[in-house]
Amino acid sequence: MTENSGVLRYSAFAATPDGGNPAGVVLDGSDLSDEQMQRIAVDVGFSETAFLVARTDGDGVPRYRARYWSPAAEVPFCGHATVATAVALAERDGPGDVVFDTNAGAVTLRSTVDRDGAVTVSFTSVEPQVRDLDSDVLDRFLALLGLTPADLDERFPAKESFAGNWHPIVVLRDRELFDQFRFSPAEVAALMREQGWFGTSTVLHAASTADFDARNLFPVGRITEDPATGSAAASVGAYLRDLGHPATTVRIHQGAHVHRPSLLTVTIPPTGGIEVSGGAFLLT
Numbered sequence: 001m002t003e004n005s006g007v008l009r010y011s012a013f014a015a016t017p018d019g020g021n022p023a024g025v026v027l028d029g030s031d032l033s034d035e036q037m038q039r040i041a042v043d044v045g046f047s048e049t050a051f052l053v054a055r056t057d058g059d060g061v062p063r064y065r066a067r068y069w070s071p072a073a074e075v076p077f078c079g080h081a082t083v084a085t086a087v088a089l090a091e092r093d094g095p096g097d098v099v100f101d102t103n104a105g106a107v108t109l110r111s112t113v114d115r116d117g118a119v120t121v122s123f124t125s126v127e128p129q130v131r132d133l134d135s136d137v138l139d140r141f142l143a144l145l146g147l148t149p150a151d152l153d154e155r156f157p158a159k160e161s162f163a164g165n166w167h168p169i170v171v172l173r174d175r176e177l178f179d180q181f182r183f184s185p186a187e188v189a190a191l192m193r194e195q196g197w198f199g200t201s202t203v204l205h206a207a208s209t210a211d212f213d214a215r216n217l218f219p220v221g222r223i224t225e226d227p228a229t230g231s232a233a234a235s236v237g238a239y240l241r242d243l244g245h246p247a248t249t250v251r252i253h254q255g256a257h258v259h260r261p262s263l264l265t266v267t268i269p270p271t272g273g274i275e276v277s278g279g280a281f282l283l284t
Contacts, residue, residue: 079230
């Protein structure tokens with residue numbers, strides 16, 4: 001293929017017709033170099049573009065090598081671009097199971113189609129990890145958002161969580177403060193690069209036991225805030241499991257602050273990868 005030919009544009013996890021997180025999708029990137037993939041991601045201009053660069057079938061299940069590029073650099077994994085790509089495959093080849101081999105590990109996906117023809121995709125993350133967030137790093141991060149440790153919800157201690165990318169996760173107790181905090185993208189991006197947070201920085205507010213509002217800061221990808229973040233949703237599930245949170249299914253409401261309402265459903269099993277579900281539609 002030539003550069004920019006065969007690039008599809010989808011919006012994933014949309015809660016409204018004008019919502020969701022746009023992603024570029026290239027179903028056949030086998031002939032593209034790293035430099036070409038990077039240029040395509042820049043030209044597309046979304047937070048990430050996914051490229052399927054090879055296919056091998058084992059046990060009757062299609063298996064693809066998947067790579068993800070932001071306009072700035074390659075990233076190990078991107079949840080919303082994964083869902084968008086799986087929807088594109090289901091629309092082309094029919095629903096079913098598929099495996100993506102990503103730089104973060106193997107991700108298993110299942111697509112289904114309802115009676116109206118809408119495709120829903122569920123992916124199971126790689127084995128997650130959760131660790132304490134260094135208190136000095138936490139203080140620096142909060143200060144960049146104009147916040148202090150006193151603004152955190154004491155039920156949810158700050159952590160770092162991994163389900164494809166490492167994400168810092170903080171939960172604010174006050175909804176108004178959650179809506180109003182501001183930050184300098186350049187300063188937050190510098191801290192994120194320093195800490196190896198190449199996904200998003202996740203700020204939550206607990207609306208209920210099973211509903212969380214999310215703002216995912218993504219200045220390292222040249223996006224101030226991400227409308228919907230599948231890898232962060234999986235990391236939130238791992239984080240909640242680590243805390244012993246009682247809900248086994250949670251809904252993450254994201255994107256309102258960038259006028260692209262999104263909804264991600266997270267299923268939290270007792271062990272293993274976290275499942276994230278949603279759909280995507282082709283942008284015209």
